[in-house]
Structures are given as C-alpha cells and as structure tokens.
Amino acid sequence: MLKQINVEQLRIGMFIQKFCSTWDESPFWRTSLLLDNLKDLYAIQASDVAEVWIDTSKGLDVEKPVVENEVATQKIAPPPTIVPRRAFFDDEMTRAKKICADGKIAVTTMFQEARMGNALNTAQAHTLVEEISSSVMRNPDALISLARLKNKDDYTYMHSVAVCALMIALARKMKLDDRKIRDAGLAGLLHDVGKMMVSQSILDKPGQLTDEEFVAVKEHPVEGHKILSVSPDVSEAALDVCLHHHERFDGTGYPHRLAGEDISLFARMGAVCDVYDAITSNRAYKAGWEPSESLRRMAEWKGHFDPAVFQAFVKCIGIYPTGALVKLKTGRIGVVVEQSENSLLTPKVKVFFSVKSNAYIPPELVDLAKLEGYDRIIGLEDAQKLGLKNVHVIWEGAA
Numbered sequence: 001m002l003k004q005i006n007v008e009q010l011r012i013g014m015f016i017q018k019f020c021s022t023w024d025e026s027p028f029w030r031t032s033l034l035l036d037n038l039k040d041l042y043a044i045q046a047s048d049v050a051e052v053w054i055d056t057s058k059g060l061d062v063e064k065p066v067v068e069n070e071v072a073t074q075k076i077a078p079p080p081t082i083v084p085r086r087a088f089f090d091d092e093m094t095r096a097k098k099i100c101a102d103g104k105i106a107v108t109t110m111f112q113e114a115r116m117g118n119a120l121n122t123a124q125a126h127t128l129v130e131e132i133s134s135s136v137m138r139n140p141d142a143l144i145s146l147a148r149l150k151n152k153d154d155y156t157y158m159h160s161v162a163v164c165a166l167m168i169a170l171a172r173k174m175k176l177d178d179r180k181i182r183d184a185g186l187a188g189l190l191h192d193v194g195k196m197m198v199s200q201s202i203l204d205k206p207g208q209l210t211d212e213e214f215v216a217v218k219e220h221p222v223e224g225h226k227i228l229s230v231s232p233d234v235s236e237a238a239l240d241v242c243l244h245h246h247e248r249f250d251g252t253g254y255p256h257r258l259a260g261e262d263i264s265l266f267a268r269m270g271a272v273c274d275v276y277d278a279i280t281s282n283r284a285y286k287a288g289w290e291p292s293e294s295l296r297r298m299a300e301w302k303g304h305f306d307p308a309v310f311q312a313f314v315k316c317i318g319i320y321p322t323g324a325l326v327k328l329k330t331g332r333i334g335v336v337v338e339q340s341e342n343s344l345l346t347p348k349v350k351v352f353f354s355v356k357s358n359a360y361i362p363p364e365l366v367d368l369a370k371l372e373g374y375d376r377i378i379g380l381e382d383a384q385k386l387g388l389k390n391v392h393v394i395w396e397g398a399a
Helices: 007-013 027-031 039-046 068-073 089-115 122-138 140-147 155-173 178-190 193-197 211-217 220-229 236-244 265-280 291-300 307-317 392-396
Strands: 002-006 051-055 325-328 332-338 348-354 359-367 377-380
Touching: 089 122, 089 140, 089 155, 089 193, 122 140, 122 155, 122 178, 140 155, 155 178, 155 265, 155 307, 178 236, 178 265, 193 220, 220 236, 236 265, 265 291, 265 307, 291 307, 325 348, 332 359
Parallel strands: none
Antiparallel strands: 002 051, 325 332, 325 377, 332 348, 348 359
C-alpha cells in the first residue's frame, strides 16, 4: 500500500533523536529548528520535490504509481537545475580577502561622500554586491567568516560588507529569486549609511552612551533613509531595510514600533543579520561574542526576531558557524572551517590541540560527515579559558 506524505508535515513531525551540544537543553533548538541527524531528512529538505511516496510494506521510497489512463496526461519533468560546483574553502578565502579589502575601500568612499552631503555612488555599490554575491554562491563560509574579523576603527564599513554577505546567504537559503537576492545584498550593504550623520565621537565611544547620545544614534535609520531617497538606483528594499532594520517582531523596536508582518520580510532579515554581525564583532566598547554563543543568546531574546527568519538564518550559517571553537569526542580541539552541505551537525573542523596531552598537534582537517559513529562535536570551547590565541589564523589559512 502506498501512502502519500507531505514534506512539510514530515519535516514538522520529525523529532530530535539526538543532538550533541553543550546547550541542547534549550527548548528553542528542540522545537523550532527541527535539527535531526537523519540524512534522509536533510535530503528531503534540500530537495525541491513537493511530495514523497513511501512503500510502507517495504520501507522504501518509490516513484508515484501511474494509472494507465493517466499516462497520456503526464507532464514531462523540467531538466534539473544545474548547481555550480562549490569552491574549495582555501581557494575562495583567497578571493574573499581581496573582495573584503576592495569592499572596505568602496564603502568607506561611499559613506564619506554621504557624510559630506553628496549622493552615493550606487553604481559602485551594485558592483560590490555582485562580487559579494558571486563569492557567497561559490562558497559562503569564506567571505562571511572573514568579514566578521574587523577592528573597532573599520567596524562601520566592514559591518556593511558583512551584513551584505549575510543577507545574500540568507536570501539564498530562503530560496528567493535572483533579483530579490541582489536586492537583499544591496539593502545589507547600505543599511547603516545613516550612521554617517552621527558624531564619530559617539560611534567610537568606548564607554556607555548617555541618554542624549543614544537618542542621536537612534536617528541613524531615518537619516539613512533620507540619504538613500535622493540617491539614484536604490531599490525599495534597500530604503525599507535602512529605515526599519531596528524594528522588533514584538513591536518594541524603532523608529516606528512596527510589529509582526507589518515589518517587511527584507527588514526582518536585516534585523537578524545586523545583530548577528554586531555581537560577533569587536567593538570600541566590548569584545565580540563567539558565533555559537551569539546564536544561543539571540535565540533567548523572545520577541526580537521573526522566528521563521531566525530559523532560516541558523540553517544558513550553521549551529557551529565558521570560526566556532569546538571539542570533539576524541579529545581534540578544533575550529570550524566549513559547513556540511547535508547536515548542520557535521561541519569540517581543523583540529590543532589535544586535551589529553594538553599540547598543540599538527593541524588536520577533519570532515565530521565522513566520521559519523567515530567522532563528533561534544561541546563548545572558550579560547580564552584554554589560553589559545589567534584561533582565527587556523581557519584563515596562510594569513
């Protein structure tokens, strides 16, 4: 007997059998992210099929049965979409470094023009979005992880590059069309241009802002919208994200206290990407949190983000994002360098330290997807507590 199962019902109906993490007790991860280590589930979620047919007598997936008089009415399936081959991380890292360097110069130039009251060079912005989009398509882990490494002096400019890359990756994960993906990228690149109207002394202040200073900072979405409104070839999405990326899903954000779906999809995406990059970056007033720690804390901020968008974001960058320091079952410490295309639980990890011997070991790239049953991540580690320095150099390569 054949039983038809809707993929969405299958996805929602799955429960987590096992999730190895130091913070897997959180109900959010168990009920919202639907993170199962069953390969079949990931294969179904990654596919574009509308339904799955299961031979319940044999436990096998089979093609939908064809009734004889239906043969003539069957439609010919379209050819499969050709997906570009994923670039090797090290190769893309080389290209990503140049994009980041060029991007910093381009954004600095554009934003300084805005500070002087001139219109933005949007042609330059569109070119940069195309370059970032191409890199994310080849291998999203390289540019996204590299753009997170910024110092307090270039934060505003590199933050724009990072949010652009995150928006593009998230839009791709949400299966938006090519035009919307580029709209999302442009919106991410220009979302903070209004900060050019805020005093640099306030932006660089190492201590807590006064009430008056915080009011001045909160004006940057409106000021940015004014700048983009008189700049050529700026999409509605970019205008909207600039104005509303600080709105919160529960209506407690600013400047208009919008709530729920009154906030556009692009602005809801922008809110997640903006906050993630901000809290994982070193700022004038605090050091950035580790990527996995940042996701855990964001998950606890009830009402801040659209849950569906945040869920897609976690699937996009991984439970153990690139740059996360992890401990393996075998007692080795490593840094996540690349996500698995099939499972959120089995990224590629470059191990470099042994807990058992309390010593560094020759760096080795470990693909956990190929080691299921032998090795796995059992928790997150704190580089500072372990006395490990410059961990980013491990995944950044020869830099």
